[in-house]
Amino acid sequence: MIETALAFVFGLLIGSFVNVCVYRWTRDLSVVRPRSSCPACGTMIAWYDNVPVLSFALLRGRCRHCRAGISWRYPAIELLTALSFAAAVYRLGLSLAAVRLAILSAICIGLIATDLMERLLPDKFTIGGTAIGIVLACLDPLTPLFPYPGFDSPRWMGLVEALLGAALPSLAMWVLGKLFYRVRKREGLGLGDVKMIAMTGAFLGLKGALLTLVIGSTGGALIGVIYIWIARKSAATYEIPFGVFLGIAAITAAWFGDPLTNWYWGIGT
Ligand SMILES: [Zn+2]
Secondary structure (H helix, E strand, O other): OHHHHHHHHHHHHHHHHHHHHHHHHOOOOOOOOOOOEOOOOOOEOOHHHOOOOHHHHHOOOEOOOOOOEOOOHHHHHHHHHHHHHHHHHHHHOOOHHHHHHHHHHHHHHHHHHHHHHHOOOOHHHHHHHHHHHHHHHHHOOOOOOOOOOOOOOHHHHHHHHHHHHHHHHHHHHHHHHHHHHHHHOOOOOOHHHHHHHHHHHHHHHHHHHHHHHHHHHHHHHHHHHHHHHHOOOOOOOOOOOHHHHHHHHHHHHHHHHHHHHHHHOOOOO
């Protein structure tokens, strides 16, 4: 129980860092320097006004100096990240598997935010995340989709699963994107989406990445069509934030992947 509470607090801090990344990586700024300041008046934010969630509540969502509104995005990202960390540790204990689940969730939360706000999926999240996923696969082997011939140890097999997961679904998506461009003469899929699937595959392996693609594209197509219809947007020009759907799909695959695939293949859970 104490581990879950500590994971929640640690998740708040990571969520606060995700906020900095979301803000600065969409503007090509460094996340290391300078210290955070109010975007409206430029005043440096004191440490006591930078406590995750709590400061936002105490300041009632306004800058202490100029009273400019602070986006509710900040406490929302902090809370969601904290909940992901707490839930990962609650479910898996203090383990590498929990670390994998928590970090993937935090990266997806960041990418959902940048895609919603700016229609951007920064490389530092996607390519950086792919590297983190592969390192984690070396430390804590993934369960392979198939018993890959020639790799007898679980460690090698898990690494192959992560590498194939990073390479194959993203390659398939890239080829589909090219074909779409040939046929429709406009960009259907961004390179950011392709890199995001590679990141998911590095964390979840081939099975997880394929599941993410299926859930993300089905959800994106369905909700996209409904949104275009309700909001009376033009289907020819409206750009669906596909990264948002991939992010939600990756989190779903990470948390519920095994029951979902077992149900799909007709295997009892
Ligand atoms: Zn201000």
